[in-house]
Amino acid sequence: MSDGSDIEVLRIERARLSERLSDLLGVVLAVASRDYSARAHVAQSGDLLDALAAGLNMMVEELEGSVAVVDNILSVMADALMVITVDGSIKKANAAACRMIGAGEGEIAAIPAERIFGGAAAGRSIKELAGTFAGSGGEAEIITMRGTRVPVSLSVSTMFGSSGALSAVVCVARDISERKRIEAERARLEEALKKQARAMLEMSTPLVPVGEGIVAMPLVGAIDRGRAQQILQELLRGIAAHRASVAIVDVTGVAGVDTEVAGAIVRAVQAARLIGARVILTGIRPEVASTLTSMNIDLEGVVTRATLKSGIAFAQALLEGGGRPRP
Incomplete structure (x- = not known):
């Protein structure tokens, strides 16, 4: 009878242990599937399985808290x-x-x-x-x-x-839609500013026909490298468009003459000669003449006159007197 009782006790204990282990395994599987609500049963018997269950519950609670923090961070990103x-x-x-x-x-x-x-x-x-x-x-x-x-x-x-x-x-x-929009707007504004600058350059370098075969370009303001190139292009375009034999470049309104300005004048004279036009330089003030001399700028062959009016008169007399055949 004693042996039968012992076997029954062992069977009951084995069933209890199997149930406890199954409970622990269920919690582990739940955590593996991201279910952090499961908790292992603690029987308060103070045995090893209770200790394992209590430790597992603590780890699940910490993991649940960590996951909640991560999920919260992701949700507000x-x-x-x-x-x-x-x-x-x-x-x-x-x-x-x-x-x-x-x-x-x-x-x-x-x-x-x-x-x-x-x-x-x-x-x-x-x-x-x-x-x-x-x-x-x-x-x-x-x-x-x-x-x-x-x-x-x-x-x-x-x-x-x-x-x-x-x-x-x-x-x-x-x-980055907003950044792209701003970049596109900036590019549009830059292009608009470039167009405006080109328009202002064209307005600041007007070429005016003043008689048959004669064009005049009165220059006003400062001349930098970009504007010097614009002056050269506009002068050559005007000479060709109006079939001019004489081009008058008036520098009365130029703010000052430095190497850039002097170089622009020389290039304009040389380019005009290459396409068969004679250049008259007008409006050279005494201080400008002094600057050109100190820079050793070679203006040989360039007719100079004090004013635009006298330059036009000279050009007309030149053509009327047969100084150059008309094109």
Whole structure:
């Protein structure tokens, strides 16, 4: 009878242990499936299984708290975050990613990753994404469910399994639509300013026909390298357009004469001669003449007159007197 009682006690104890172990295993499996609500039963018997159950419950509670913190961080992130496995499935996406793509949290897992990547990321495998956009990454596009292309700054980090093989990538995409809009607006304004500057240059270098075969270009203000080139181009264009034999360049309104201005004058004279026109330089003030002399500027063969009026009179007399045949 004693042997039978002992066997029954052992059977009951074995059943109790099996139930306790099954309870512990159930908690472990629940945690593995991201269910952190499960807790192991503590029987208050003070045995080893109670200690294991209490320790497991503490670890689950800490893990649950950590996961809650991470989930909270992901939910408030302004940048879109997606965890994509090597087969191209979206395993996890935060709220920002769902909003950017235009899909619900329960829908996004069914969308292939290749469907949402465009631009520099289009058609790339997960491994290629990791290589191209590792670290700071670069610019790409996210294609929404409506087909809209959202420019993003894409950064990709890699995740490896226990075997050391690539298992997934973490993609962080920042919407740069506003930055792109500002860049486009800046480019538009810069182009508008360039056009305005060109228009002002054209207005500041007017070429005026003052008689048959005669054109005049009164210069006003400062002359830099850009404007010097504009003066040369406009002078040659005007000579050719008006079939001028004489070109008068008036420097009365030039702010000052330096190497840049002197060089522009010399180049204009030489270029005009090459296309068969004679140049008359007018408006040279005493201080300007002194500057040109000190710079050793060679103006040999260039007719100079004190005023634009006297320069026009000289040009007319030159043509009327047969000084140059008319073209």
